[in-house]
Amino acid sequence: MLKQIFTPFLMTIAVFSLVFCGPSEETKEIQGKAKQIIGSLPEKMPGSENDSEKLISLGKKLYFEKKLSMNETQSCNSCHNIEGKSAGVDNSPTSTGAFGKNGDRNSPTVLNAGFHFVQFWDGRAADLKAQAKGPILNPVEMAMPSEKEVLKRINEDAEYSKLFAEAFPNEKNPITYDNLAGAIAAFERTLVSQSRFDDFVKGDFKALSKAEQEGFKSFLAAGCTSCHSGNMLGGNSYRKVGLVNEYKTDDLGRFNVTKNPEDKFVFKVPSLRNITLTAPYFHDGKIPTIEEAVKKMAFHQLGIDLSDDETKKIVSFLGSLSDKNRTN
Known part of the structure; x- marks a missing residue:
């Protein structure tokens, strides 16, 4: 009974605190990093x-x-x-x-x-x-x-x-x-998506939940921005798939275009915007879920084994990159 009474009360206090007292110092710090490291997506495409x-x-x-x-x-x-x-x-x-x-x-x-x-x-x-x-x-x-x-x-x-x-x-x-x-x-060129992450970067501190903010911190800590950088979080460089640990594929990637041996198994790094809406994953479409994709990328590209908890946090953050008009 007490739980039923106090839980809504505590939630009201939390909302009141955010609205009238402003964001916490931690949230402001996270927003500052999001703005500096990623940035928001421009409203219009080049051209x-x-x-x-x-x-x-x-x-x-x-x-x-x-x-x-x-x-x-x-x-x-x-x-x-x-x-x-x-x-x-x-x-x-x-x-x-x-x-x-x-x-x-x-x-x-x-x-x-x-x-x-x-x-x-x-x-x-x-x-x-x-x-x-x-x-x-x-x-x-x-x-x-x-x-x-x-x-x-x-x-x-x-x-x-x-x-x-x-x-x-x-x-x-x-x-x-x-x-x-x-x-x-x-x-x-008209198909530009806008996300809650963009709102957060632009100063809406309520746009991301606490879990999504924590997920962004985990995303940075894992080193994901070594490939998924810029306001598109990717789409701006090539990388070998299986950079640290081999990813088995018969697709030679960019080598088929350049015939340069150094380009074997090299592909354009995909953007992470809308990534939770675009399963399945990787160039071959063989990874069915975003959770598996995150774990495999960490292992094959960064050489780390993410825990289920860290994976869950990162996936929570990735969901904030989806087009607000295309989520349920």
């Missing part, structure tokens, strides 16, 4: 300042356009689902293409992708525009046989003639494969 509403609108239509696949079953959204609360992925180990065959790598989220320094796990595309050109012509993914066939389909649709002309008003022949990819990239 978006040049994107018109007409260009973005065309790009959105193309992003969902199944005519861009050979049998008209796949769109960009098929593997990078952004509808509803989906976080820009299909949550499959590897994605199924137009004719039922699966790719050999996990589809990364399209959310915030324009902040990455390169695109794809192996960095073979320099930017969103270059990335958008790849899957359409990939025989496993959308399986279109040529740029010419893609443009033929687009030209057969009178609505696209109008939309391309409006999006590229200064071009005599605006329907080109380059412009198609550029429009998709413009739409993708």
Whole structure:
């Protein structure tokens, strides 16, 4: 009985203390480190300042356009689902293409992708525009046989003639494969997520729970920022998977692009933003849960064995990086 009476009372006191007395010194210290070491995500992606509403609108239509696949079953959204609360992925180990065959790598989220320094796990595309050109012509993914066939389909649709002309008003022949990819990239540059972590960094001390703050401290203490750094917590460097302890994989990673022996098993470091929404994990999609992913990363990349308690703390922090509009 006493517990039932005093628990709500104590919770009220705690809330009163935070609202009227301000954050604790420890919380202010944690917020200061979060601001200094990570920072908040910018509101707009690089290059978006040049994107018109007409260009973005065309790009959105193309992003969902199944005519861009050979049998008209796949769109960009098929593997990078952004509808509803989906976080820009299909949550499959590897994605199924137009004719039922699966790719050999996990589809990364399209959310915030324009902040990455390169695109794809192996960095073979320099930017969103270059990335958008790849899957359409990939025989496993959308399986279109040529740029010419893609443009033929687009030209057969009178609505696209109008939309391309409006999006590229200064071009005599605006329907080109380059412009198609550029429009998709413009739409993708609008897919910026904002999280409670960003609110915390900007000074909302109530945005993160005590457990999430403790998780951030554990994240720093474990050395996770040696790879997952900057306001994207990744997406800005390459690392060998299995840097300290071997991670068994047949995928040679960036070596397939550069043919440099030093690039064997090297991949782009994924961003941790929205990471708790984008299971399964790693380039091969073989790790089903975020808890296992955190433990394995600590072991293979840092050479440490995290306890279940430390893992739980870090996962709690990682949840604060999710888009507020895509969490339940």
